[in-house]
Amino acid sequence: MIHLAISLDGAGHHPAAWREPGADPQHLFDAARLVGLAQLAERALLDFVTLTDSFELQSSRPDEVRGDLDALLTMARIAPATTSIGLVPTVTTTHTEPFHVSKNLATLDLVSDGRAGWLVDVSATEAAARHFGRRSSAPVEDLHAEASEAIDVVEQLWDSWEDDAVIRDVATGRYIDRDKLHYTNFEGRFFSVRGPSITPRSPQGQLPIVVHVVDEASHALAVERADIVLIDAIDIERAAGARASFPSGVTVLVVIDVLLGATEADALETRQRLDGSVSPHTPNSGYVVTQMPDRPGSGASASTSGSASTLDFVGTAEQLADVIGAWCAAGAADGFFIRPAVLPTTLQAIVDDVVPLLQRHGTFRTTYEAETLRGRFGMDKPTNRYVTVGAEVAS
Amino acid sequence: MSDIADRDKPRKQVHLAAHFPGVNNTTVWSDPAAGSQTDFRSFVHLAQTAERGKFDFFFLAEGLRLREHRGQIFDLDVVGRPDSFTVLAALAAVTDHIGLAATLNTTFNEPYELARQFASLDHLSGGRAAWNAVTSPDAFTGANFRRGGFLERSLRYDRAGEFITAARALWDSWDDDAVVADVDRGVFVADESIRTFDHGGDEFRIGGEFNVPRSPQGYPVQIQAGDSDGGRELAAEQADVIFSRHSGYDDGRRFYTDVKRRLATYGRADDDLKIIPAAVVFLGDDREDAEEKARHIRRQQVSPQGAIAFLEQVWGRDLSAYDPDGPLPDVDPDFEGGAAITQGRVRHDDSQTVADKWRRIADEKRLSIRELIIEVTTRSTFVGSPKEVAAKIDQYVQDDAADGYILVPHITPHGLDEFVDRVVPELQDRGVFRTDYEGPTLRDHLLLSRPSAR
Numbered sequence: 001m002i003h004l005a006i007s008l009d010g011a012g013h014h015p016a017a018w019r020e021p022g023a024d025p026q027h028l029f030d031a032a033r034l035v036g037l038a039q040l041a042e043r044a045l046l047d048f049v050t051l052t053d054s055f056e057l058q059s060s061r062p063d064e065v066r067g068d069l070d071a072l073l074t075m076a077r078i079a080p081a082t083t084s085i086g087l088v089p090t091v092t093t094t095h096t097e098p099f100h101v102s103k104n105l106a107t108l109d110l111v112s113d114g115r116a117g118w119l120v121d122v123s124a125t126e127a128a129a130r131h132f133g134r135r136s137s138a139p140v141e142d143l144h145a146e147a148s149e150a151i152d153v154v155e156q157l158w159d160s161w162e163d164d165a166v167i168r169d170v171a172t173g174r175y176i177d178r179d180k181l182h183y184t185n186f187e188g189r190f191f192s193v194r195g196p197s198i199t200p201r202s203p204q205g206q207l208p209i210v211v212h213v214v215d216e217a218s219h220a221l222a223v224e225r226a227d228i229v230l231i232d233a234i235d236i237e238r239a240a241g242a243r244a245s246f247p248s249g250v251t252v253l254v255v256i257d258v259l260l261g262a263t264e265a266d267a268l269e270t271r272q273r274l275d276g277s278v279s280p281h282t283p284n285s286g287y288v289v290t291q292m293p294d295r296p297g298s299g300a301s302a303s304t305s306g307s308a309s310t311l312d313f314v315g316t317a318e319q320l321a322d323v324i325g326a327w328c329a330a331g332a333a334d335g336f337f338i339r340p341a342v343l344p345t346t347l348q349a350i351v352d353d354v355v356p357l358l359q360r361h362g363t364f365r366t367t368y369e370a371e372t373l374r375g376r377f378g379m380d381k382p383t384n385r386y387v388t389v390g391a392e393v394a395s
Numbered sequence: 396m397s398d399i400a401d402r403d404k405p406r407k408q409v410h411l412a413a414h415f416p417g418v419n420n421t422t423v424w425s426d427p428a429a430g431s432q433t434d435f436r437s438f439v440h441l442a443q444t445a446e447r448g449k450f451d452f453f454f455l456a457e458g459l460r461l462r463e464h465r466g467q468i469f470d471l472d473v474v475g476r477p478d479s480f481t482v483l484a485a486l487a488a489v490t491d492h493i494g495l496a497a498t499l500n501t502t503f504n505e506p507y508e509l510a511r512q513f514a515s516l517d518h519l520s521g522g523r524a525a526w527n528a529v530t531s532p533d534a535f536t537g538a539n540f541r542r543g544g545f546l547e548r549s550l551r552y553d554r555a556g557e558f559i560t561a562a563r564a565l566w567d568s569w570d571d572d573a574v575v576a577d578v579d580r581g582v583f584v585a586d587e588s589i590r591t592f593d594h595g596g597d598e599f600r601i602g603g604e605f606n607v608p609r610s611p612q613g614y615p616v617q618i619q620a621g622d623s624d625g626g627r628e629l630a631a632e633q634a635d636v637i638f639s640r641h642s643g644y645d646d647g648r649r650f651y652t653d654v655k656r657r658l659a660t661y662g663r664a665d666d667d668l669k670i671i672p673a674a675v676v677f678l679g680d681d682r683e684d685a686e687e688k689a690r691h692i693r694r695q696q697v698s699p700q701g702a703i704a705f706l707e708q709v710w711g712r713d714l715s716a717y718d719p720d721g722p723l724p725d726v727d728p729d730f731e732g733g734a735a736i737t738q739g740r741v742r743h744d745d746s747q748t749v750a751d752k753w754r755r756i757a758d759e760k761r762l763s764i765r766e767l768i769i770e771v772t773t774r775s776t777f778v779g780s781p782k783e784v785a786a787k788i789d790q791y792v793q794d795d796a797a798d799g800y801i802l803v804p805h806i807t808p809h810g811l812d813e814f815v816d817r818v819v820p821e822l823q824d825r826g827v828f829r830t831d832y833e834g835p836t837l838r839d840h841l842l843l844s845r846p847s848a849r
Contacts, residue, residue, distance in 0.1 A: 025578070063581045069519065073516055074484075173425075173700030191541050
């Protein structure tokens with residue numbers, strides 16, 4: 001089965017998305033709008049939704065969306081209003097304490113009944129560092145080494161309570177069996193954390209770790225720690241090559257920017273209108289306006305790129321379903337991570353048109369089966385590491 | 396009292412808040428009716444019950460390290476809590492009006508991140524966020540954080556004050572109407588609507604641009620719990636609400652007078668700061684029934700093992716060999732040992748005085764260890780029938796012993812049900828408590844003005 005996830009960032013991935021009809025840009029930060037988007041993605045039975053997070057403005061331009069809300073808290077706000085979709089916020093490790101990261105994500109897992117994941121990222125800029133005033137920006141290699149250590153600490157804290165630690169033994173007056181709580185006593189290059197967590201083990205035990213691979217350092221981190229990786233690749237061969245670099249069992253999703261139209265010409269026209277609204281000079285969002293080809297062609301749309309290395313799809317639902325199907329059938333990917341050009345329009349078209357096509361091809365689920373996000377990616381709830389240690393000592 | 400003295404004075408409205416049953420011995424877990432302390436459904440039930448009762452806000456305490464006793468994790472009380480921010484953001488989805496208050500530490504957080512989280516919670520809840528700012532000086536908790544824990548105890552209010560000042564600079568850096576999203580002009584946020592911030596102090600040196608639009612309340616409602624002179628002064632300068640310990644009539648009035656007189660120094664009016672002590676309520680069909688229920692619950696709150704542990708905190712030594720139903724230990728307290736026996740909770744400042752007092756009480760009333768601990772830990776502010784309790788709350792508020800109370804139920808998730816079902820209607824009948832919310836934000840409930848961006 002194909003996996004599909006989607007970003008709910010901003011007004012959509014295109015920098016001019018907020019100016020499109022239906023974007024409702026005045027209410028970009030309203031809970032009702034964000035919940036509505038997640039519910040729409042849930043109707044399409046998508047695997048999970050993401051929100052990015054950072055400690056700086058995403059743009060310095062007045063004609064682009066600026067400002068956003070804390071991603072994890074937004075997901076927590078969405079959780080009770082949804083039942084099945086995975087909720088995967090970015091939580092960065094550069095300035096945030098691993099102890100907080102651990103309990104906050106465990107709590108997101110708690111309030112969502114086991115649907116939380118963690119999109120790990122670092123904060124590399126001097127501007128963000130100045131917002132904290134504790135340190136200067138560091139080389140990305142160091143930041144990723146630190147992220148790796150942070151994941152290690154966080155995962156240990158997630159296991160620092162055994163599932164059956166609460167005993168409520170009235171006879172002895174004990175609420176908890178303290179032998180089932182574990183000090184992490186973590187001493188690393190970047191952190192020392194005594195533990196245990198203040199938060200009990202969450203429904204999934206361990207949350208799926210998601211890493212977007214954008215350079216060698218994040219690739220190394222993904223190989224070492226990720227359960228799900230997001231990769232950029234503009235053709236099947238490159239995707240297949242990248243996929244082979246990860247351990248088996250890791251789910252590989254290809255990042256795809258998507259703009260849909262009723263016809264190919266409609267989609268192209270929308271794209272040209274959107275690009276026309278973006279000044280080609282000093283692009284701040286990293287978005288590069290490129291010359292559209294005369295005809296993207298079914299499945300060949302990969303060659304037109306917003307940013308040179310990312311699959312950039314402009315076309316119809318049928319064409320997108322074909323691309324998704326072909327890449328997955330070729331073994332280039334386990335699925336796709338969709339960055340919709342315009343919200344909610346693009347997402348609505350995925351719900352109405354793309355998903356039904358994939359379902360008709362028999363390559364996409366027709367109902368949610370697994371209850372947890374781990375389950376959706378074929379992962380059982382893992383045994384607590386401390387239980388294993390205890391059993392070995394006892395035997 | 397007030398009815399005679401101030402007949403012409405308009406009657407004050409009572410403010411009510413609900414404290415989620417916390418990680419301490421007042422929370423009863425041994426009762427068959429006690430539900431999970433960490434299940435999200437428990438939070439939902441309590442918050443929705445408080446909202447059904449038209450309470451001002453729902454309050455979560457904080458603890459960033461599991462408490463220890465005699466070198467081991469303390470296992471006799473409830474242990475464990477989810478993250479407050481995350482729980483409150485989720486509760487915003489299942490409630491519509493009630494304020495959502497989190498206790499957040501200024502030692503183990505940074506202004507930019509915390510300001511971002513609070514502004515987000517305020518957006519996500521439509522203007523219902525509140526922050527109880529606390530400062531931990533202890534290295535014990537600090538062992539969970541890369542910052543470490545050490546903070547000079549005398550500096551704790553300096554750090555808290557500077558933290559709040561820095562956070563406010565961030566919340567003020569966006570104009571209220573910054574997001575214009577003008578499609579025709581192609582302007583989402585104009586450059587001049589986002590000002591840079593620059594804060595240089597002893598604790599924080601930060602500068603740059605904040606990345607969350609100004610939230611519905613401007614700032615979250617600011618709660619303070621400090622009781623020392625420095626804490627009261629900081630509250631008078633910066634707080635919207637004081638969560639005090641002075642729930643009695645006389646001590647309540649003394650505290651109330653002392654804090655409110657400090658407000659003028661900062662150009663603030665009496666109504667700008669609400670004083671809301673913690674209160675424990677025991678209800679029954681009549682006074683006698685309520686007293687009986689209170690006795691039963693107090694015994695649940697102090698188990699035999701819990702009584703010994705409590706005594707050990709003051710005695711500073713292992714007393715596990717003593718019978719909780721027997722007399723106080725004949726050995727003297729070890730005051731050196733007392734400093735280290737318990738970690739992660741508020742200390743008895745002067746164990747010698749406490750021990751002497753406890754011996755005196757136990758002798759006079761011929762109390763066993765457990766009976767003594769029940770006696771000295773009892774905090775029952777309001778005991779009686781619903782009518783009696785409502786009358787007393789009303790009287791305390793009209794007489795300026797408080798502006799209202801934060802109720803601390805002894806059990807989850809149903810600990811608030813009876814108060815909401817039986818006492819709230821009495822208060823409403825007396826005309827001193829709202830029958831419905833009048834505005835959408837917590838500032839509306841507390842009758843506080845919204846701060847304008849500087």
